[in-house]
Amino acid sequence: MYKVYENKQISPDSYLMEIEAPLSVKKAIPGQFVIVMAKEDSERIPLTIYDYNSKDGILKIIYQVIGASTEELTHVKDELFSVAGPLGNANEICANPKEYSGKRIVYVAGGVGIAPVYPQVKFLKGKGFKVDVIYGSRQADMLLIRDQIEKVCNKISYTTDDGSFGTHGFVTEVLEKNIDSYDIVVAIGPIPMMKAVAEVTKKYNKKCIVSMNPLMVDGSGMCGACRCEIEGKPKFACVDGPEFDGHKVNFDLAMKRMKIYKEEEALKWEEMKKRLAKEKK
Amino acid sequence: MENMEKVKMKTQDPKERAQNFKEVELGYSKTEALKEANRCLHCKIPKCVEGCPVNIMIPEFIEQIKEGNIEKAYEIISESSSLAAICGRVCPQEKQCESKCVRGIKGESIAIGSLERYVADEAIKNGFSSLKKKRKNGKKVAIIGSGPSGLTCAGDLIKEGFDVTIYEVLHQAGGVLVYGIPEFRLPKDIVKKQVESLEQLGVKINLNVPIGNALTIDDLKKEYDAIYLGTGAGLPKFMGIEGESASGVFSANEVLTRINLMKAYKKDAKTPIKIGKKAYVIGGGNVAMDAVRSLKRLGVDAHIMYRRSEEELPARKAEVNHAKEEGIMFDLLTNPVKIIVDENNQVTGMEVVDMELGEPGEDGRRSVTEKAGSNHVVDCDMVVMALGTGPNHAALKNSKIELSDRGLIVVDGTKTSEKNIFAGGDAVTGAATVILAMEAGKKAAKEIIESLS
Numbered sequence: 001m002y003k004v005y006e007n008k009q010i011s012p013d014s015y016l017m018e019i020e021a022p023l024s025v026k027k028a029i030p031g032q033f034v035i036v037m038a039k040e041d042s043e044r045i046p047l048t049i050y051d052y053n054s055k056d057g058i059l060k061i062i063y064q065v066i067g068a069s070t071e072e073l074t075h076v077k078d079e080l081f082s083v084a085g086p087l088g089n090a091n092e093i094c095a096n097p098k099e100y101s102g103k104r105i106v107y108v109a110g111g112v113g114i115a116p117v118y119p120q121v122k123f124l125k126g127k128g129f130k131v132d133v134i135y136g137s138r139q140a141d142m143l144l145i146r147d148q149i150e151k152v153c154n155k156i157s158y159t160t161d162d163g164s165f166g167t168h169g170f171v172t173e174v175l176e177k178n179i180d181s182y183d184i185v186v187a188i189g190p191i192p193m194m195k196a197v198a199e200v201t202k203k204y205n206k207k208c209i210v211s212m213n214p215l216m217v218d219g220s221g222m223c224g225a226c227r228c229e230i231e232g233k234p235k236f237a238c239v240d241g242p243e244f245d246g247h248k249v250n251f252d253l254a255m256k257r258m259k260i261y262k263e264e265e266a267l268k269w270e271e272m273k274k275r276l277a278k279e280k281k
Numbered sequence: 282m283e284n285m286e287k288v289k290m291k292t293q294d295p296k297e298r299a300q301n302f303k304e305v306e307l308g309y310s311k312t313e314a315l316k317e318a319n320r321c322l323h324c325k326i327p328k329c330v331e332g333c334p335v336n337i338m339i340p341e342f343i344e345q346i347k348e349g350n351i352e353k354a355y356e357i358i359s360e361s362s363s364l365a366a367i368c369g370r371v372c373p374q375e376k377q378c379e380s381k382c383v384r385g386i387k388g389e390s391i392a393i394g395s396l397e398r399y400v401a402d403e404a405i406k407n408g409f410s411s412l413k414k415k416r417k418n419g420k421k422v423a424i425i426g427s428g429p430s431g432l433t434c435a436g437d438l439i440k441e442g443f444d445v446t447i448y449e450v451l452h453q454a455g456g457v458l459v460y461g462i463p464e465f466r467l468p469k470d471i472v473k474k475q476v477e478s479l480e481q482l483g484v485k486i487n488l489n490v491p492i493g494n495a496l497t498i499d500d501l502k503k504e505y506d507a508i509y510l511g512t513g514a515g516l517p518k519f520m521g522i523e524g525e526s527a528s529g530v531f532s533a534n535e536v537l538t539r540i541n542l543m544k545a546y547k548k549d550a551k552t553p554i555k556i557g558k559k560a561y562v563i564g565g566g567n568v569a570m571d572a573v574r575s576l577k578r579l580g581v582d583a584h585i586m587y588r589r590s591e592e593e594l595p596a597r598k599a600e601v602n603h604a605k606e607e608g609i610m611f612d613l614l615t616n617p618v619k620i621i622v623d624e625n626n627q628v629t630g631m632e633v634v635d636m637e638l639g640e641p642g643e644d645g646r647r648s649v650t651e652k653a654g655s656n657h658v659v660d661c662d663m664v665v666m667a668l669g670t671g672p673n674h675a676a677l678k679n680s681k682i683e684l685s686d687r688g689l690i691v692v693d694g695t696k697t698s699e700k701n702i703f704a705g706g707d708a709v710t711g712a713a714t715v716i717l718a719m720e721a722g723k724k725a726a727k728e729i730i731e732s733l734s
Contacts, residue, residue: 023495032494037452041544043552069551082452084489217538220450220491221673222460224517224532234519234526239675253526256626260528264553
């Protein structure tokens with residue numbers, strides 16, 4: 001069991017959880033992820049690390065409620081059944097900051113994708129980088145952890161789909177306008193957004209790193225559920241990724257593979273909602 | 282002459298069991314065990330012991346069954362194996378101990394596996410504990426992976442007085458015994474009890490720890506006198522044919538992990554499993570049999586597709602027979618060429634080709650070639666690849682342990698290129714069997730004891 005210090009709602013559909021998980025954070029490097037289980041019979045949910053403190057063993061994750069299993073997480077009070085991590089590979093810039101010194105870097109985040117972006121920007125600030133961020137969301141109240149990200153980045157631009165905050169439009173429009181200011185673009189967010197960023201960067205011949213978040217079960221390279229097509233070859237996001245060269249990823253396939261369990265997941269969430277409604281009465 | 286035949290173990294009715302996940306084989310009763318034990322000739326030079334990878338003193342434990350002293354029988358088995366209840370169920374006995382049995386020349390060999398299981402189950406039922414522990418020797422060993430290899434190594438070392446810690450990346454101990462082998466073949470309660478018995482002896486198990494990331498081999502070297510790598514089979518293999526990324530194409534490991542580890546076969550399970558109406562499981566090993574029989578139980582029209590003939594099927598004979606009884610179809614001498622998908626990337630069928638067997642190659646297995654012009658299409662909406670696994674080096678990150686061209690850990694005995702680091706099981710051999718992994722764990726324990734004393 002892993003002690004939970006906090007589990008609070010931070011937007012209409014997102015939560016922040018603070019967990020004691022010393023081994024998951026002791027050697028963590030931004031870009032890696034953990035797999036959590038609410039209870040013994042729960043699904044294994046892969047979540048990118050949002051923030052951590054290696055000294056006191058504190059791990060923070062941000063999760064969006066998108067189905068029964070993430071809904072179940074919101075009901076966690078004092079302890080989580082399981083936290084495994086860190087899993088996957090570190091972001092290549094954070095793993096080798098010296099190799100990238102002097103490079104102009106911008107992070108493009110979409111929605112809850114700001115959570116994995118934050119530790120990378122924070123880490124690179126610590127290494128003397130000045131990193132810009134372009135952060136987009138559907139609407140103003142879905143922009144998360146603004147205070148935190150503003151503290152660690154150089155310049156930040158916001159976009160919202162409905163124009164309720166920042167630029168009215170998409171992150172790619174802001175990116176394309178300023179593309180000459182950057183050498184490397186790191187994009188983390190929904191697949192369509194990462195695909196669009198990859199297209200823009202390809203057009204201007206800029207390096208592009210994306211973080212894939214496919215379906216996953218064990219997260220240790222055993223089941224192959226998370227396979228992505230990279231340059232036409234299957235790669236496992238859990239042990240080969242989760243970050244890949246954005247110009248090599250087959251995003252269309254990734255989108256289709258995300259939908260494999262759509263019906264089953266919708267059904268389970270409906271059942272859960274009914275059960276919760278009953279319990280309330 | 283009834284003595285020429287084994288006492289058959291009772292099984293659940295095939296029609297009934299094809300719809301549930303309860304154990305297929307029901308075990309011997311006391312009378313049955315005694316009757317079977319009495320068939321043993323107690324040979325002076327017991328060939329069966331040679332056939333056992335861990336050299337269990339087979340005639341001796343069978344003798345104790347004859348005497349009615351099951352506790353003593355368990356003690357004898359435990360001298361060689363700390364996982365008897367598992368071995369009795371999953372070892373390919375027909376290729377090992379039972380293949381050497383003198384009884385087998387004229388009639389049927391002694392049902393050694395069934396007797397081993399009987400003794401082990403009685404031990405669990407009656408709480409026999411027969412592992413005698415030596416005094417602590419102050420030496421610490423880390424074991425990476427809690428599968429059959431790691432558990433065996435841990436059992437042998439703890440008995441010798443070592444301080445043993447197992448690191449496991451999943452949330453449950455047992456490795457392939459919990460994520461791979463289905464409930465109907467190896468009840469998870471049995472695995473749990475075997476793991477608990479090791480814990481009672483003092484083995485520490487740290488779950489949820491991805492070695493390579495959370496702690497590296499170098500970190501462990503500082504804390505432990507020796508390390509055993511029992512990291513197991515690696516990344517599931519795919520064929521590299523068109524359409525393999527389609528929705529509806531899974532690795533056998535994914536199907537089995539969802540069903541076994543995550544209990545997706547239960548109606549109220551939180552982890553889903555996507556099943557089709559008609560599935561082809563590609564491959565002929567134990568994993569293929571486990572996957573196809575699991576799918577059958579979930580109501581799928583489940584087929585095996587294997588490129589060689591029945592004779593070459595690498596799976597345990599009993600599993601093939603059970604599968605047939607349960608109504609599994611075997612499409613032999615056939616191989617997929619291409620997976621056909623619709624506009625939503627959903628599987629709708631497979632283009633396959635007939636195969637022909639040739640002469641045995643250097644490895645003794647008959648070669649196999651495509652029959653030109655025999656391509657045809659079969660309907661299906663699910664394809665499961667059970668083709669074995671390739672290496673996974675996640676645990677070895679930043680270590681200098683030597684690997685072969687195939688990416689397997691290079692060993693001399695069980696010693697790796699690094700001092701006091703040992704390895705065995707699938708990480709060394711590539712995908713093999715539970716008992717071979719256990720044999721390696723046993724051998725490693727012996728070599729660790731020698732190296733550290």
